[in-house]
Amino acid sequence: MKRALLFALSLAAGVAAAAAHADEAVERGRYLSIASDCMACHTKPGSDTPYAGGYAISSPLGQIWASNITPSTKFGIGSYTEAEFSRALREGIRKDGSHLYPAMPYTAYAKLSEQDISDLYAYFMKEVKPVEKLAPQTHLPFPFSIRKSMAVWNLLFLDTSRFAPDPSKDAAWNRGAYLVEGPAHCASCHSPRALLMQEDAGKALSGGSLGMWYAPNITSDKVGGIGAWTDQEIAQYLRTGRVVGKAQAGGPMAEAVEHSLSRLTDEDISSIVTYLRSVPAVADPAAERPAGAWPLRGGSTAGEAAIRGTGVQLGNGQALYDGACASCHGTKGEGSDDQYYPALVHNTAVGAPTPQNLIATILTGVDRTVDGKHVLMPHFSAGSYVQPLTDEEVASLASYVRQEFGPGGDVSVADVKIARAGGPKPLLLKLVSIGLPAGGLVVVIGAIWFWFRRSAKKKRGG
Ligand code: HEC
Ligand code: HEC
Ligand code: HEC
Structure with a gap:
């Protein structure tokens, strides 16, 4: 009797343990x-x-x-x-x-x-x-409609090896490497894509286009990447999406911060930072200074672009800036006192080698909620509560912002049109649109590339 009771009790405990498990x-x-x-x-x-x-x-x-x-x-x-x-x-x-x-x-x-x-x-x-609801179905144009072609792509580019910890590194580094390369999939946005849309492994995390946005170089390079950021700045950016006087997360990065990175443990964030520190530096020949270190003189004045000899379209751009942006970002791009409205000087979106994120911010705005704190910048496209801007207006406005607060240079109307059309088209798609039979092409180029890569590896003795 007692035994049966004990048995029942231990069984119940076992079930409870399994449930807890x-x-x-x-x-x-x-x-x-x-x-x-x-x-x-x-x-x-x-x-x-x-x-x-x-x-x-x-x-x-x-x-x-x-x-x-x-x-x-x-x-x-x-x-x-x-x-x-x-x-x-x-x-x-x-x-x-x-x-x-x-x-x-x-x-x-x-x-x-x-x-x-x-x-x-x-x-x-x-x-x-x-x-109980059917999700909308995907219909890509031929030849991409043939899902089988992905089998060839996978054969060429999918590395099915699991994550293998590096025993020469500590636990934090290995945890960071696992998160960055695996679950948090930073590379799927931040690595450049080669001809066949595969990630360019030799240049991991050195920046890639993502529709109208550009996911910047986050390698340890001090000028082209984030090598000059402090550990604390990187951690803060990932956790909150903003580092005062440096960078904000808009577009797809705002989503990654809002839904994912801001909800990770401090320990995991710090592991990611540890790993990022060790990502081999990839220089960007187009970057003269770190993106957050423009303009040359802190806080610009309206005359500076003229001094630097790039006074193109300044009149129009300046008037547009004063009308559409200055109320929040300040006439000199200094931002509001509390920096809720961030400075545009020393701002990576403005100072980056490519104007893509500046254009994307103007066209889509910023809308991010982290820890119950909401930041909102209106967008200037159709359907906004503010006056939408034309392609020409966005171009001269962005040129003004780049010249006054960033590295200078002109933003063309064509740049804005490309952004509105969803970003730069990869070469592969251009080939298809001029009528090359891309299906066969994909396989042939892929095979050649793969063969080259393998023979290159062999030559290096690997
Ligand atoms: C960057 C966007 C993205 C993320 C992040 C993502 N998915 Fe997906 N997933 C997709 C898309 C797009 C498809 C459909 C692709 C297609 O039609 O070929 C898909 C398809 C799937 C499918 C196939 C289902 C079916 O029968 O059609 C599964 C399972 C799945 N995802 C699970 C997950 C899980 C679990 C996670 C998180 C660990 C995840 N996905 C994260 C974009 C994503
Ligand atoms: C869905 C795409 C996507 C994913 C996933 C993603 N990023 Fe980003 N990231 C971006 C984009 C786009 C920007 C530019 C945002 C902006 O300027 O508003 C960015 C910006 C950044 C910046 C700021 C760089 C600068 O110069 O201002 C850092 C740092 C960063 N990402 C790190 C990471 C890390 C680490 C991961 C993985 C844990 C990650 N990102 C995952 C798209 C992504
Ligand atoms: C109503 C106030 C407001 C106006 C008007 C406004 N902004 Fe912003 N802007 C913001 C806020 C808020 C943020 C995001 C701050 C954050 O992420 O913490 C922002 C962010 C930015 C960023 C950084 C975005 C990123 O993702 O890195 C740029 C660049 C920018 N604004 C440029 C402009 C330009 C150019 C104009 C005029 C066309 C403009 N803003 C008009 C409030 C405003």
């Missing part, structure tokens, strides 16, 4: 889903149905809609086994065997550990509410 897996999975920012792409902004899809990633090839990844068996991933879930995340293959486009960052998630995949699976299956 499962809860821990769900909690770890929840944290990992935040670190991996699954929400950013899989949730329609402003909707109350998390992970139900309805958000399109605009790729240079067209709009790619993220799937419903709630555990609905009909419209979501409810019928995925853990092995199938793992294959989707790390190899880019759906349950039905079809290939995902690399807009889903499986090239980064390939680095995820077995344990993390399993925890994520527990979280999605047990904690996320099923949403």
